[in-house]
Amino acid sequence: MSPLPAGSVIGILGGGQLGRMIGSAAARLGFDVHIYAPDDSPPAARVAALHWQGTYDDRDTLRQFAESCDVITYEFENIPVETVEFLVSLGATVRPSAKSLETSQDRLTEKRFLNEIGIETGAYEAVDTVSDLETALEALGARGILKTRREGYDGKGQVRLKTRDDLAAAFDAIGAVPAILEAFVPFEREISVVIARDADGNMAAFDPSMNDHSGGILRTSIAPSGLSDTIIAKAVSMGETLARETGHIGVLALELFVLEDGTLLANEFAPRVHNSGHWTPEGCLTGQFEQHVRAVAGWPLGPVTRVFDVEMQNLLGEEALAPPESFGADAVVTLYGKRDAKPGRKMGHVVRRTGRA
Structure with a gap:
């Protein structure tokens, strides 16, 4: 793709504060900004040229959005990978690609990927059941942080644990969903x-x-x-x-x-x-x-x-x-x-x- 000239349209998936600040920077460089978000009047949409309101599986609206943009990016990592893949299938240029998105959306996948490319992490264990949690906690030295594998941010979806804690209650507290136990790092x-x-x-x-x-x-x-x-x-x-x-x-x-x-x-x-x-x-x-x-x-x-x-x-x-x-x-x-x-x-x-x- 050749460098976009001023007046081109940059589309942003997501309507939060990061989209608002990206959009403001894009406008200062002479670009028009289109926001795609399911919310009514989100922060980013109020500083953009156009707001496409639709869910991330609304293919008709996504298609119209893609046709209006010269390049598309995203402002948070919980955009469905399927949404990006659909936009790419339409011929849209999406930057970053779905690989960055998919890798970062699952904490277990993320840790394994980082280790595979030579980036060391703290110790961790996959947890799918309370029994897994008991085994993982013992393996990690009787302390750890239980986190949902997907979503969760700003401290949400996680619990600090020690061996004597009620592990079943802790697992229920994060929704009894696939999780990861991370060792405490000093x-x-x-x-x-x-x-x-x-x-x-x-x-x-x-x-x-x-x-x-x-x-x-x-x-x-x-x-x-x-x-x-x-x-x-x-x-x-x-x-x-x-x-x-x-x-x-x-x-x-x-x-x-x-x-x-x-x-x-x-x-x-x-x-x-x-x-x-x-x-x-x-x-x-x-x-x-x-x-x-x-x-x-x-x-x-x-x-x-x-x-x-x-x-x-x-x-x-x-x-x-x-x-x-x-x-x-x-x-x-x-x-x-x-x-x-x-x-x-x-x-x-x-x-x-x-x-x-």
Whole structure:
């Protein structure tokens, strides 16, 4: 596909805040944006040229959407693989491909894939029954985190376990669905590599950020991470391997645990722009949303030089309703346009530049 000229249409599957920020970046580069989402007036649709409202198995509406777009991307990883495959069967260009999507949708498949391409993870066991859970917990040292294999995010669909816990109740709590038990990892810190790959295989990685989670939800990301150049280079190399082996086109994020001795273990990856990269538009010459648009549109990747030290903080629930001045004069606030400030819901984020890089 030749580079798309300004005025072309970029379609986005999904209508959440990531689609809203991708769409805004695309509009700034001169593209029109069409959103496909089943919801009525989702956040992304309200900054787009057109909103196609339909379910992800509505083939008639999907066909019309595909005919209106020059390239299609997606903003979250739970888009059905069948939807992407159908769009491709119509002749649509979808970036990233279904492989990135399919691999990341199932935690067991994801772990196995990462191991197969040489990226080490913590120990894990497949769990389909309570009996499996008992065996897995014993194998992993009497402690672990039980997670559904599919869906679940921001701490949902997971339970921390010890041997004396009620395992049947824990399995029921996640819906008694196929699951994975992950061993506890004694990490010193968590980081993520946000990296872009274009259709020619060129890659550009942002500085890894140090991430802090609470209740399974990302609260802050800080760049630089404070890690040595050696560890950073290894982390970026792991991200490059992942992008190359999936044939990914666009931005992806690889979350990593850093052990006290500097060992890196992969936690999971997201085949899309990522919450831990929300600082990049304010901290770098090119932000992750513009970079994703560039990659899927066939443009050269932009420079990812970090020009500021930054701290990004997620705004959850009613935190986003605070007066703008309360965030500080140096704060850049991004709100997602969500109408209900539910507890624990990501409503926006704030980025503070803490110094020159």
